[in-house]
Amino acid sequence: MQSTLHKVWQLFTPAEQRKAVWMLLLALLMAVAETVGVISIMPFLSVLARPGVIEENQWLQAIYTQLGFTEHRTFIIGLGIVSIMLVLAASAFKTIVQHLLNRFVHLLRHSISSRLMARYLGQPYEFFISRNSAELSKTILAEVDMVMGNLIQPFSQVIVQGIVVVAMLALVFAYNPLTALAIVLVVGTLYGAIYLLVRKRLKRIGTEMVEANRQRYQSCNEALQGIRDIKITHAEAAYQQRYQQASRTQARHMATSETLSQTPLYLVEATGYTGLILIALALLLKSGDIAQVLPALGLYGFAAYRMLPAAQIMYRGFARLKFASATLDNLHRDMSLPRAAAPSASQAALVPQMEIRLQGIRYAYPSTPDKLVLDGFDLTIPVNTSVGIKGVSGAGKSTVMDILLGLLQPHAGILSVDGTPITPQNLQSWQAAIGYVPQHIYIADTSVAANIAFGVPEDQIDIQAVERAARAAQIHEFVTHELPQGYASLVGDRGIRLSGGQRQRIGIARALLHDPPVLFMDEATSALDHTTEAAVNEAIRSLTGKKTIVVIAHREASLQACDRILSITQTS
Numbered sequence: 001m002q003s004t005l006h007k008v009w010q011l012f013t014p015a016e017q018r019k020a021v022w023m024l025l026l027a028l029l030m031a032v033a034e035t036v037g038v039i040s041i042m043p044f045l046s047v048l049a050r051p052g053v054i055e056e057n058q059w060l061q062a063i064y065t066q067l068g069f070t071e072h073r074t075f076i077i078g079l080g081i082v083s084i085m086l087v088l089a090a091s092a093f094k095t096i097v098q099h100l101l102n103r104f105v106h107l108l109r110h111s112i113s114s115r116l117m118a119r120y121l122g123q124p125y126e127f128f129i130s131r132n133s134a135e136l137s138k139t140i141l142a143e144v145d146m147v148m149g150n151l152i153q154p155f156s157q158v159i160v161q162g163i164v165v166v167a168m169l170a171l172v173f174a175y176n177p178l179t180a181l182a183i184v185l186v187v188g189t190l191y192g193a194i195y196l197l198v199r200k201r202l203k204r205i206g207t208e209m210v211e212a213n214r215q216r217y218q219s220c221n222e223a224l225q226g227i228r229d230i231k232i233t234h235a236e237a238a239y240q241q242r243y244q245q246a247s248r249t250q251a252r253h254m255a256t257s258e259t260l261s262q263t264p265l266y267l268v269e270a271t272g273y274t275g276l277i278l279i280a281l282a283l284l285l286k287s288g289d290i291a292q293v294l295p296a297l298g299l300y301g302f303a304a305y306r307m308l309p310a311a312q313i314m315y316r317g318f319a320r321l322k323f324a325s326a327t328l329d330n331l332h333r334d335m336s337l338p339r340a341a342a343p344s345a346s347q348a349a350l351v352p353q354m355e356i357r358l359q360g361i362r363y364a365y366p367s368t369p370d371k372l373v374l375d376g377f378d379l380t381i382p383v384n385t386s387v388g389i390k391g392v393s394g395a396g397k398s399t400v401m402d403i404l405l406g407l408l409q410p411h412a413g414i415l416s417v418d419g420t421p422i423t424p425q426n427l428q429s430w431q432a433a434i435g436y437v438p439q440h441i442y443i444a445d446t447s448v449a450a451n452i453a454f455g456v457p458e459d460q461i462d463i464q465a466v467e468r469a470a471r472a473a474q475i476h477e478f479v480t481h482e483l484p485q486g487y488a489s490l491v492g493d494r495g496i497r498l499s500g501g502q503r504q505r506i507g508i509a510r511a512l513l514h515d516p517p518v519l520f521m522d523e524a525t526s527a528l529d530h531t532t533e534a535a536v537n538e539a540i541r542s543l544t545g546k547k548t549i550v551v552i553a554h555r556e557a558s559l560q561a562c563d564r565i566l567s568i569t570q571t572s
């Protein structure tokens, strides 16, 4: 429990932690308002039951004479009105505080999920090749919500309602300590026993629910991304079943957790009402006068009316805290990922003047640490020359390119530009000098222009630069003559409205957009027909001598224009 609270606390920024303390104070005031509301009913009920109490009670008498009352009736009406006003004021105050609490909780959700997204995006590329993307979306979108709904919101309720319960108990205690102790004993034992019985189960189904949710996201993601293959292989039923199984498990566990957190309500309600009737009878038997019993009964009744739901909400909060503890562990782990290294102050491109160099590179992927893809790999690329890299499939060509791009960190050896090693601090400057065409081009569901000027806000796109790059990539004619809205045409999810070759040319235009001094191309023309490939290659050939170019290609034709061809062989 303590570690759960500690983990929740660590999800907050220092400013949010301070705000949380303020919220706690407000909750305290809310409980005070609640108590004032209850206490204000006491004098009214007493006087209503037995007006003679005005003369017996020095406080009531002082108020009666000070305010110049002459008649009991008007005094009772006055007390009633004051009581109503206090209850109304307390309700208004509670509404405001509740709104502030809700706001705090929902803005926290926004803040935590935004920070988690930033934390993920700040991770090195290797992090993403080791984790499933559906799992990451699930944590950002579903688990933060889950933690808010099942942890922070119930936790804030545990505190607010805890204060209400304590205030109500104090009120009853002041009136009759024995009754207060009896209430604590009965209600506390009931809830405590039920909680001890269900907590292990809640934790277990909470853990299983996290796994079911992961499978739900993953099967959904895979099914929608691989829809072509699913259609061809008729794998709809298999995917549907995979999704359904996980979804059903999740639904069942959610329902069980709900039931387990609601169960004691009816039991405690029954106990509460039984207790109230027993107290009424005991009081009546003791005094024999219903008028004397009425105020005490009013107090107990109201305290029970406020306290039992509060105790139930508290219990529910604890139960949900237990249920969500596995989700919290997940979220806490990912929120504790290291922050991205701060880039150097200067973001100017690190343009090579002499050479780009890989020296003694050794690399193995995180999932297969014993299988070295590169071992003692050296490569020197003099500036403004072009290197073609060939080799059998799986030899490690793309891995070399990813290391040149600074996406993968070699385990040994260095990547340097003019003798300056590339580190996390100057990586951004190095990448600013590179235009890169990957093997699989990612096309976003936006306009052609926004896809070429990738990552630039729509209203800041330099359309002339976009057109220039598109001409070099041999896509300008297609965009202007065949797309209904030219560069503003939308390309669909992952560029579904474009052919493979058109997508590839958009990727090439993207790489050329800023006229980079360094150009890396990984199978950049593999999806083009011969005529288009020849035209693109011609455009790239015209750049030789003016840019430093590294090309990976299987087709010799794509490497013909290179100054040097390097053959990579698989390390055994």
Ligand SMILES: Nc1ncnc2c1ncn2[C@@H]1O[C@H](COP(=O)(O)OP(=O)(O)OP(=O)(O)O)[C@@H](O)[C@H]1O
Residues within 6 Å of the ligand: 129, 365, 366, 367, 368, 373, 391, 392, 393, 394, 395, 396, 397, 398, 399, 400
């Ligand atoms: N994310 C990864 N995790 C583990 N192993 C990987 C990963 N990516 C690539 N590999 C392995 O590393 C080796 C080199 O892969 P790489 O993609 O660099 O080859 P390549 O020469 O570019 O191949 P191709 O010509 O088929 O694109 C292969 O054996 C591949 O299985």
